[in-house]
Each structure stands twice: as structure tokens, then as C-alpha cells.
Amino acid sequence: MSNPSLLILAGDGIGPEVMTEVQRIIAWYGDKRGLNFDVSEDLVGGAAYDAHGVPLHDDTMAKAQEVDAVLLGAVGGPAYDDLDFSVKPERGLLRLRKEMDLFANLRPAQCFDALADFSSLKKDIVAGLDIMIVRELTSGSYFGEPRGIFTENNERVGINTQRYTESEIDRVARAAFELARKRGGKLCSMEKANVMESGILWRDVVTEVHAADYSDIELSHMYADNGAMQLVRAPKQFDVILTDNLFGDLLSDCAAMLTGSLGMLPSASLGAPMENGRPKAMYEPVHGSAPDISGQGKANPCACILSFAMALRYSFDQGAEADRLEAAVESVLASGVRTADLMQADGGTPASTTEMGDAVIAALDASL
Ligand code: NAI
Ligand code: MG
Numbered sequence: 001m002s003n004p005s006l007l008i009l010a011g012d013g014i015g016p017e018v019m020t021e022v023q024r025i026i027a028w029y030g031d032k033r034g035l036n037f038d039v040s041e042d043l044v045g046g047a048a049y050d051a052h053g054v055p056l057h058d059d060t061m062a063k064a065q066e067v068d069a070v071l072l073g074a075v076g077g078p079a080y081d082d083l084d085f086s087v088k089p090e091r092g093l094l095r096l097r098k099e100m101d102l103f104a105n106l107r108p109a110q111c112f113d114a115l116a117d118f119s120s121l122k123k124d125i126v127a128g129l130d131i132m133i134v135r136e137l138t139s140g141s142y143f144g145e146p147r148g149i150f151t152e153n154n155e156r157v158g159i160n161t162q163r164y165t166e167s168e169i170d171r172v173a174r175a176a177f178e179l180a181r182k183r184g185g186k187l188c189s190m191e192k193a194n195v196m197e198s199g200i201l202w203r204d205v206v207t208e209v210h211a212a213d214y215s216d217i218e219l220s221h222m223y224a225d226n227g228a229m230q231l232v233r234a235p236k237q238f239d240v241i242l243t244d245n246l247f248g249d250l251l252s253d254c255a256a257m258l259t260g261s262l263g264m265l266p267s268a269s270l271g272a273p274m275e276n277g278r279p280k281a282m283y284e285p286v287h288g289s290a291p292d293i294s295g296q297g298k299a300n301p302c303a304c305i306l307s308f309a310m311a312l313r314y315s316f317d318q319g320a321e322a323d324r325l326e327a328a329v330e331s332v333l334a335s336g337v338r339t340a341d342l343m344q345a346d347g348g349t350p351a352s353t354t355e356m357g358d359a360v361i362a363a364l365d366a367s368l
Contacts (some may be wrong), residue, residue, distance in 0.1 A: 003036045004278075004316055005067040009044035009060070009096075012080075012089060013289025014299035014353075021301035021357030022308050025198070028364055031328065033321060038348040040067070044096070045075025045089035045289075055092030066097055068276070069315040071308060072096070072284040077291045086108055097137065099282045103168070105137040105248065106310070107286070109235070109255035110326075114333035116343065118260030119234065120312035126258050131238045132183060133255055134176040137269060139168045140198075142245050145272035162198045164244065169205040175270055175279070176242040177214040182319060186218045190227040190247060201246065222252065231255055233323025262287045263300030263341040266307035268314055277349025281315045285309040293340075297352040298340035304359060328363035332356070 006026070010019035029035040040206060042060045049055050051210075055075070064070050075089035085091075097101075111119060111129035119126040144161030151157070164213070173189075180187040189206045191199035203221055222230065224247040230237065231251065235258055243251055256265050265287065265309045271280030286305030293299055313322035337359045340350035351359065 002070060004069075005040070006133050006311075007060075007063050007067040007070045008039060008041045009064075009070060010041070010047075010073040011044050011075040011289065012046040013074055013077050013291050013294035014287075015045075015075065015289055016300040017294065017297070017299045018071045018285065018304040019071070021353060021360070022304050023366070024357055024361060025305060028361055029321065030137045030197050032364070032368060035318065035321065044092045045082040046077055046093055048170060049080065049083065049087055049089065053087070055087055055089050056095050056273050061095065061099060064100060064282075065280075067144045068148055068274075068278050068281070069229050069302075069311045070096065070100075070282040072282055072309065073304065074285065074289040075286060076289045077294070096282060097269060100269075100271050100282065102271045102280060102282055103136060103138040104172050104270040104279075105135040105252070106179065106268040106270065106314070107135065107252040107256065108306075108310070109133065109252075109259050110209065110300065110306075111259045112264070112330045112333050115260045115331070116265065118342070119258055121235075121258055122275065126235065129235050129258060131241065131255065132179060133241045133243065133248060133252045134172065134179065135173045135243060136168065137248075137253055139164055139247075140245035142333075145340045147364065150278060160197060162244075162246065163183040164198050164201060166201065170209055171272065173209045174213070176240055177209065179314070180217045180240040181214075182313065183217070186220075186226070186239035188220045188222055188241050189236055190222050190224040190241060190243040192224055192247075193221070194223055198244075215341060227251060228254060231258070233362060242316050256286065260288045261300070261341050262303070263339060264302050264306070268307070268310045270314065278315050281311065283311045283315075297354065298350070299341050299353045300341050301353050301356055301360075302339075305329060305357075324364065324367050325360075327361050331363045331366075332359040335359070 010016040111126040116123040187212045191202040193199035193203045212267035309322040309325040312318040
């Protein structure tokens with residue numbers, strides 16, 4: 001069988017800097033674990049605009065559709081701020097998400113013990129936290145029709161519509177139940193079935209999918225406002241949280257900050273299963289291109305490294321190797337190696353992007 005394929009789109013700003021460290025880790029897995037990937041690289045965002053006049057070339061789009069997973073760095077930067085909306089770097093990202101139909105956005109909130117002091121919550125509430133928010137990404141309030149600003153009775157009316165079809169709920173629920181099976185076996189679905197019909201349908205369909213194919217998973221339902229409270233009160237009660245696009249936007253940002261720094265947050269966006277059974281997938285750090293620190297070797301590569309760990313787990317069924325990589329990052333942090341974003345003002349000399357990558361690779365070596 002041929003090797004699984006990866007398309008790397010490093011993008012702009014710190015994107016290529018953090019991706020360099022991921023490439024070294026991919027090479028490590030080939031050398032030390034016999035886990036080889038067919039890696040190709042291409043341009044996205046401002047880098048693609050500079051080369052082709054568009055933020056994503058059609059050929060790159062076609063490649064992204066064929067590979068087993070896309071790894072993306074970050075896009076954008078001040079050099080592109082004045083571009084026409086249609087060719088802005090972000091449009092490259094949006095095109096990938098839309099044409100690959102990546103309807104399930106996975107945002108883990110994982111608190112490494114060594115960083116528990118960075119949380120806005122008390123240490124014992126977040127230490128050891130490991131939850132996953134699955135947000136529906138391609139429908140709901142941000143897309144539903146009718147939408148717009150209209151005039152009615154001589155005043156303006158702003159309208160957005162929360163609309164979900166049964167099949168849209170069904171497919172994201174299945175993605176979330178599959179994840180729950182690879183994780184702690186527990187799923188909590190959040191909506192507002194008390195006041196929204198779309199929430200009633202959401203709850204019904206999730207319950208039906210559960211009964212039909214996932215009765216081994218422990219399912220609960222919660223109103224999303226209570227979910228927000230529970231997330232800051234006792235986040236460790238959750239394993240996988242499934243929710244819609246709008247609530248997921250808020251809940252995933254809220255959960256993210258339980259864990260501290262933007263430089264530590266990975267994400268995945270998954271679509272329908274391909275012929276080989278793997279889901280269409282794109283993995284990327286949550287952060288942007290960080291123009292304020294780009295080109296200075298200061299960026300924390302961990303978010304991008306942890307995104308690759310998610311690829312190992314969710315695209316390549318290498319859960320044990322994903323655990324190994326996450327444990328390596330955790331041990332590096334515990335040993336005190338920190339990039340500047342993970343240090344208090346008086347914390348001493350920060351590690352560079354490369355030094356952080358070196359330390360993770362050393363920890364991987366030590367894990368053998
Ligand atoms: P940002 O995430 O790039 O940076 C926010 C702050 O966090 C900055 O102070 C930055 O230095 C810091 N930071 C971010 N990632 C870091 C890392 N890995 N290590 C250390 N520090 C890190 O968000 P911002 O400044 O709002 O946007 C900058 C550019 O990135 C804009 O052009 C924006 O459109 C784009 N962007 C792209 C995203 C993507 O590609 N997915 C997401 C968000 C923004
Ligand atoms: Mg948001």
C-alpha cells in the first residue's frame with residue numbers, strides 16, 4: 001500500500017516558521033517509527049497571491065481534494081490588507097473549507113499541567129483538562145436564508161436565519177460520535193431546544209443517530225447557555241461537546257481560553273469520508289500569521305505541532321503516536337523550555353521556534 005499523503009500549505013507570516021518544525025517532526029516519524037508520508041507543498045494566502053494573483057490556485061485546490069490530509073500554517077498580513085476582498089488571503093482558506101465541504105470543526109481544549117497558571121481559571125479546575133468541541137461549520141445562522149438588512153414599517157430590520165436540515169445534523173453528529181469512540185466515549189450535545197425549533201430538530205436527530213449506530217457512547221443533552229456556565233464552572237465533566245455553528249463559535253473560543261495561550265491551540269476541520277474511509281481533513285493552528293513577531297524566530301510551533309498530532313489520531317489512526325507527540329510537547333513544557341508567549345515578563349531567556357522544535361524532537365527520541 002502506498003504511503004498516506006499530506007499536502008502542506010504553510011502560508012504567510014509565522015506559518016512557514018512553525019511549519020518548518022512540523023516538517024522535522026514528520027521526518028522523525030519516517031526515520032524513527034517507519035511512519036512515512038508522501039508530503040507535497042504548495043502555496044496559500046498571500047504567498048499564493050504573490051505567485052499567481054489568487055489566494056489559492058485551482059491546481060492547489062485540486063491537490064487538496066486528493067490528499068489524505070491538508071496541513072495549513074496561517075494566512076494574511078499587513079502586505080495584503082488593501083487587496084480586494086475577492087483575493088484576500090483568507091479567501092484561500094475559505095475556499096478550501098467550502099470546496100472540501102469541511103462541516104465538522106474540531107477544537108480541543110487541553111490544559112498541559114505546566115501551563116495551568118496561564119488559565120483564567122483556578123489551577124485545580126483546569127489541570128489535566130482534555131475536552132473536544134465539535135462545531136458544525138457550514139450551515140446554521142451564518143448561512144441560513146433569508147438574511148439581510150431590510151426596511152419594514154419605516155425602520156430597518158436585520159435578519160439572519162438559523163436553519164438546519166436533518167442531513168446536516170446527521171453528518172456532524174456522526175463525526176462527533178466517531179471522535180467520542182476514539183476518545184472517552186462520552187458526548188454532550190448543546191442547543192437551545194427550549195426556545196428554538198432548530199434546536200428541537202437538532203436534539204431529535206442526535207438522539208436518533210445515537211440510537212441507530214452509537215449506543216455504546218454515553219450521550220447527554222444540555223442547553224447551550226447552561227453549557228457555557230458549565231464550561232467555566234467544571235469543564236472536566238465533558239469529553240466531546242457537539243454543537244451548532246453559532247453556539248460553537250462562542251463555546252470553542254471560551255473553552256480555548258481555559259488553556260492559556262493562542263500558541264498552543266490546534267484545530268481540525270473534517271468532511272465526509274473518502275473512498276479509503278478517511279475523512280476529508282484539514283489541520284491548522286487556531287492562531288493567525290502573527291505579523292508582529294514573524295521573521296524573528298519567536299513563534300511558538302506547538303499549536304501547529306499539536307495539529308499534526310490531531311492528524312495522526314483522526315486521519316491516520318495513529319492514536320498511540322499522537323499520544324507520544326502530545327506527551328513530548330507536555331514534557332518539554334514541564335522541563336521549563338518556553339517560547340516567549342508562554343513566559344511571564346521576568347521569566348528569563350525564551351526559547352526560539354527552532355529551539356522549541358529541537359526540544360520536542362529530543363523528547364520524542366527519549367520516548368523510544
Ligand atoms: P494572530 O493570531 O496572528 O496574533 C494574535 C497575537 O497572538 C499576536 O500578538 C501574535 O504575536 C500572538 N501569536 C499568535 N500565534 C502565536 C504563536 N504561534 N506564537 C507566539 N505568539 C503568537 O491574530 P491577528 O494579529 O489578529 O491577525 C494577524 C493576521 O493573521 C491577520 O492578517 C489575520 O487576518 C490573520 N489571521 C489568519 C488566521 C488563519 O490563517 N487561520 C486566523 C486569524 C488571523
Ligand atoms: Mg470565533
